[in-house]
Amino acid sequence: TVVCVTGASGYIASWLVKVLLQHGYTVKATVRDLNDPKKTEHLLALDGAKERLQLFQADLLQDGSFDAVVEGCDGVFHTASPFFIHTDNPQEDLIDPAVKGTLNVLSSCSKVPSIKRVVLTSSVAAVMYNGSPLTPEVVVDESWFSDAEFCKERKLWYPLSKTLAEEAAWKFAKEKSIDMVTINPAMVIGPLLQPTLNTSARAIFSLINASTYLNITVGCVHINDVANAHILAFETPSAGGRYCISESVVHFSELVQILHKLYPSFKLPDKCIDDTPIVKYQFSKERAKELGINYTPLEEGVRETVESLKEKKFLQ
Numbered sequence: 001t002v003v004c005v006t007g008a009s010g011y012i013a014s015w016l017v018k019v020l021l022q023h024g025y026t027v028k029a030t031v032r033d034l035n036d037p038k039k040t041e042h043l044l045a046l047d048g049a050k051e052r053l054q055l056f057q058a059d060l061l062q063d064g065s066f067d068a069v070v071e072g073c074d075g076v077f078h079t080a081s082p083f084f085i086h087t088d089n090p091q092e093d094l095i096d097p098a099v100k101g102t103l104n105v106l107s108s109c110s111k112v113p114s115i116k117r118v119v120l121t122s123s124v125a126a127v128m129y130n131g132s133p134l135t136p137e138v139v140v141d142e143s144w145f146s147d148a149e150f151c152k153e154r155k156l157w158y159p160l161s162k163t164l165a166e167e168a169a170w171k172f173a174k175e176k177s178i179d180m181v182t183i184n185p186a187m188v189i190g191p192l193l194q195p196t197l198n199t200s201a202r203a204i205f206s207l208i209n210a211s212t213y214l215n216i217t218v219g220c221v222h223i224n225d226v227a228n229a230h231i232l233a234f235e236t237p238s239a240g241g242r243y244c245i246s247e248s249v250v251h252f253s254e255l256v257q258i259l260h261k262l263y264p265s266f267k268l269p270d271k272c273i274d275d276t277p278i279v280k281y282q283f284s285k286e287r288a289k290e291l292g293i294n295y296t297p298l299e300e301g302v303r304e305t306v307e308s309l310k311e312k313k314f315l316q
């Protein structure tokens, strides 16, 4: 079976490529810059890469860039999308590549009849920001959709990019009769394969040696579970729609507690950055369970993230 993975140099995609190769797939992987060893070396070193991994250059904002890559594929995993929080130019830096890039990839897919399914990496960021109150009793599920206007008002640019991209993807997939499934992960943690520090691993990294922690509550999930969810979504004929993928929902103070328990010698923050009330909520696990996901416990994910940060010398 031949599949395409877009944005293969990224945190989630690298792990997805690794697991796909382990499962015997032939992988056509796209990266933006084939000449940058930081984007390719870790992929070429994966087990099975020599035999079954081909790298292609493709850019989300270049029309037709993905045509040659998706040709001959049975499935496409579209993960490429910018993931960072701070920008002065959200339209150009986040929204255009997310939305135009997704439509660009789907447009290439629509011309290839051998493609049985497209799995799109969306996010819980495209699920939970609609202004509905979040309380400990509220269970956020796949029927929720973030509201673009709400995101704009709050300047939630990354959630806005994921919301607009997923909305546009569903519309286009319907018009072109593309079989599409979305995986909507919460904050992904676990080992890094790439040599650079990605945004979600940075969330754990930034707690270590800090004096305060952010007053935010996030869903967390292990990267291996996220990769498996993508593959199950492709392999399970009855899979469809969206799948929220989140093992647990924790306030940053709880992440600090876990780090303290695992690494008593770490300097960790002991106060919150502000004193506004803590928001708690839950994510439904039902559809993920139906898909066959058995979640890795949060503590294991935190430990493996830290061990990986040490191995990559981000931490002493």
Ligand code: NDP
Pocket: 006, 007, 008, 009, 010, 011, 012, 013, 031, 032, 033, 039, 058, 059, 060, 061, 079, 080, 081, 082, 083, 097, 101, 121, 122, 123, 124, 162, 184, 185, 186, 187, 188, 189, 198, 199, 200
């Ligand atoms: P990374 O930043 O590690 O990866 C993002 C990838 O997108 C990189 O390969 C990057 O390429 C690529 N990309 C960005 N802009 C372009 C462009 N213009 N053309 C081609 N490629 C581009 O992030 P993650 O692995 O964490 O994120 C991957 C996906 O998962 C994204 O869609 C993200 O929204 C989603 N996600 C991530 C979560 C997390 O907690 N990590 C949670 C939920 C969803 P390059 O390396 O060249 O910059």
